[in-house]
Amino acid sequence: MNKPTTIAAPTTGVERGRYRALVWRRQLILLGLGLALVFSLCVDLAIGPARYGLGEVVRALLASDSVSPQVWVVVWEIRMPVALMAVVVGASLSVAGAQMQTILNNPLASPFTLGISAAASFGAALALAFGVALIPAAIAYVVPINAFVMAMLAAFLIHLLSIKRGVTVETIVLLGIALVFTFNALLALVQFLASSQALAAVVFWTMGSLTKATWPKLAITTLALAVVLPVFARRAWALTALRLGEDKAASFGVKVTRLRLETLMMVSLLAAIPVAFVGTIGFIGLVGPHIARMLIGEDQRFFLPASALAGALILSASSVLSKALVPGTIFPIGVVTSLIGIPFFISLILSNARRSW
Amino acid sequence: MVTIRLDGLGARYGRTLQVQGVTTPAFAGGEVVAVIGPNAAGKSTLFKRIAGLLRGPGQVRVEGAKPGRDAVCYMPQDTSANSVLTVYESILLARKQGTSWAVGDDDLRHIDETMGVLGISDIAFKNIGELSGGQRQLASLAQALVREPDVLLMDEPTSALDLSRQMEVLTHMRGLARARGMVVLIALHDLNHALRFADQTMVVADGRLIACGRSSDIVTPDLLREVYHVEARIESCSRGIGQVIVDSVSAKGERFARPSAEPNACVAE
Numbered sequence: 001m002n003k004p005t006t007i008a009a010p011t012t013g014v015e016r017g018r019y020r021a022l023v024w025r026r027q028l029i030l031l032g033l034g035l036a037l038v039f040s041l042c043v044d045l046a047i048g049p050a051r052y053g054l055g056e057v058v059r060a061l062l063a064s065d066s067v068s069p070q071v072w073v074v075v076w077e078i079r080m081p082v083a084l085m086a087v088v089v090g091a092s093l094s095v096a097g098a099q100m101q102t103i104l105n106n107p108l109a110s111p112f113t114l115g116i117s118a119a120a121s122f123g124a125a126l127a128l129a130f131g132v133a134l135i136p137a138a139i140a141y142v143v144p145i146n147a148f149v150m151a152m153l154a155a156f157l158i159h160l161l162s163i164k165r166g167v168t169v170e171t172i173v174l175l176g177i178a179l180v181f182t183f184n185a186l187l188a189l190v191q192f193l194a195s196s197q198a199l200a201a202v203v204f205w206t207m208g209s210l211t212k213a214t215w216p217k218l219a220i221t222t223l224a225l226a227v228v229l230p231v232f233a234r235r236a237w238a239l240t241a242l243r244l245g246e247d248k249a250a251s252f253g254v255k256v257t258r259l260r261l262e263t264l265m266m267v268s269l270l271a272a273i274p275v276a277f278v279g280t281i282g283f284i285g286l287v288g289p290h291i292a293r294m295l296i297g298e299d300q301r302f303f304l305p306a307s308a309l310a311g312a313l314i315l316s317a318s319s320v321l322s323k324a325l326v327p328g329t330i331f332p333i334g335v336v337t338s339l340i341g342i343p344f345f346i347s348l349i350l351s352n353a354r355r356s357w
Numbered sequence: 358m359v360t361i362r363l364d365g366l367g368a369r370y371g372r373t374l375q376v377q378g379v380t381t382p383a384f385a386g387g388e389v390v391a392v393i394g395p396n397a398a399g400k401s402t403l404f405k406r407i408a409g410l411l412r413g414p415g416q417v418r419v420e421g422a423k424p425g426r427d428a429v430c431y432m433p434q435d436t437s438a439n440s441v442l443t444v445y446e447s448i449l450l451a452r453k454q455g456t457s458w459a460v461g462d463d464d465l466r467h468i469d470e471t472m473g474v475l476g477i478s479d480i481a482f483k484n485i486g487e488l489s490g491g492q493r494q495l496a497s498l499a500q501a502l503v504r505e506p507d508v509l510l511m512d513e514p515t516s517a518l519d520l521s522r523q524m525e526v527l528t529h530m531r532g533l534a535r536a537r538g539m540v541v542l543i544a545l546h547d548l549n550h551a552l553r554f555a556d557q558t559m560v561v562a563d564g565r566l567i568a569c570g571r572s573s574d575i576v577t578p579d580l581l582r583e584v585y586h587v588e589a590r591i592e593s594c595s596r597g598i599g600q601v602i603v604d605s606v607s608a609k610g611e612r613f614a615r616p617s618a619e620p621n622a623c624v625a626e
Contacts, residue, residue: 013466013469014478015445015465015468015469015472015478015481015482016462016465016466016468016469018445018481018482019445019449019465019481020465022443022482023460105439166371233458236458237450237453237454237455237456238454238455240442240446240450241450241451241454243438243440243441243442244438244440244442244447244450244485244500245433245435245437245438247410247433247435248433248436248438248497248500250410251408251410251430251431251432251433251501252450252451252454252500252504253427253454253455254454293441297441297442297443297446298440298441298442299442299446299450301458
């Protein structure tokens with residue numbers, strides 16, 4: 001037999017057209033998320049003890065001469081670092097969660113599943129309660145540096161364990177859960193031993209707060225995201241292939257073990273830096289990727305930017321709500337994201353007919 | 358023309374050699390080679406070693422492969438996946454692996470044709486996780502074919518397909534091997550398929566190559582007795598193709614307790 005036998009007639013290009021339409025729709029969704037984020041950012045800049053109209057904020061952003069110096073200072077110097085920090089931290093945590101879920105093939109995975117957040121909290125608590133500096137640093141940076149060092153230590157522990165032969169994805173998740181409990185116990189011990197004043201500081205830090213944002217902290221967090229995102233983007237096909245299973249990805253030529261370890265290290269960095277600067281914000285890394293997945297699927301070319309935008313939008317909107325719920329009071333952002341975001345997320349899951357995992 | 362030859366090939370899981378000393382003659386482009394053997398004989402392990410997914414001694418010698426692409430492509434046995442990717446996307450990402458983000462018309466046309474040929478255009482935009490076992494196998498086959506390999510390793514590609522689909526897929530693969538000058542190695546449990554579709558057959562048992570040669574010379578009552586512990590005949594069908602008819606399972610081959618009063622034979626006398 002010299003000619004291939006066909007099982008069915010070749011197609012007429014209908015599928016090609018449908019795929020192009022799908023791509024177009026996804027680009028529109030990304031555009032919609034981007035526009036919603038810009039709107040949320042403007043509202044975030046407008047709301048605070050002094051409230052401005054959106055038009056005034058836009059004028060302050062685009063034509064600073066047309067607003068009073070007071071408005072300019074409030075928008076640019078006071079609110080902008082906090083508002084942008086919400087965007088960058090939201091994007092970082094969501095992308096970290098997305099890749100964690102991808103490489104661990106687990107819908108519950110987030111930077112916090114592996115104990116990174118718990119470790120950071122313990123590191124920060126050591127500084128806040130006892131003044132312990134894990135690395136000598138300027139007094140203003142002792143807390144974030146302690147948090148970062150402990151977060152990376154947790155990531156390194158996971159890394160060391162995961163390169164051992166025979167360690168599966170499930171084992172890594174279980175090790176992460178063990179680390180969460182370990183660091184939570186250590187944190188409880190620190191809280192038990194701390195003075196009442198230090199205890200209050202530790203509790204406040206673990207709630208997460210964007211008000212700790214400054215331009216240098218924002219620059220460092222943005223830099224980490226800017227370095228890691230292109231690396232993930234370059235590996236978009238390989239990371240997507242992981243969702244078809246290890247064997248299948250390997251059969252496509254993906255070096256699965258190496259990809260998983262490198263992604264794990266980058267995700268740790270992406271999660272540790274925001275946690276070090278703004279404290280524990282646990283909800284974004286879990287939910288941002290799920291919302292992105294529901295909207296856009298798992299092709300990383302779209303899933304990656306969608307996760308970043310969804311996370312940024314959620315945290316930016318939460319920042320608005322944290323200021324708007326009770327005028328004059330700024331609620332800790334971690335509390336707001338959980339209290340408002342989780343019911344929204346549950347309703348989204350229950351109302352969504354499409355499978356999200 | 359592409360050829361592939363295995364030279365003292367072994368495969369290691371941890372420190373244990375699961376497959377060892379597999380040496381074959383060169384298989385040439387256009388040939389279909391069945392790899393048969395009992396469960397846990399080492400067929401999948403051998404395929405993974407050939408595909409470079411496992412380490413071990415020996416060499417896989419591929420000559421005359423087209424440059425610029427992976428010469429060997431492996432289609433795994435386990436095709437289950439729990440992802441929010443459509444069939445179309447899964448095939449696209451198989452084709453685009455290791456290349457740029459840009460998806461050209463040529464890529465999409467190729468995918469359309471492959472899906473059309475395999476008769477899975479109607480499930481193009483279904484999620485992979487929602488497919489039946491048979492549909493998953495066809496999607497997996499499409500993923501392998503769009504990579505246009507010189508050597509295709511298919512690990513039990515028809516185990517979840519109905520009878521007519523099995524025949525269609527294997528007929529198609531034989532035709533494709535001839536048309537593209539591709540070597541196709543297929544791990545099979547159905548020995549009738551090996552006799553009908555494969556030019557050559559390799560028999561693997563306990564991690565070693567027991568026999569290799571023309572399918573009709575290899576699949577014999579003696580081999581079936583030795584490897585599968587069954588008493589069987591090979592009879593020709595009306596088209597002259599050998600058919601395996603199992604008469605009985607020897608005591609050595611029985612793994613389950615036999616229900617009382619049940620004869621140990623399908624053709625007793």
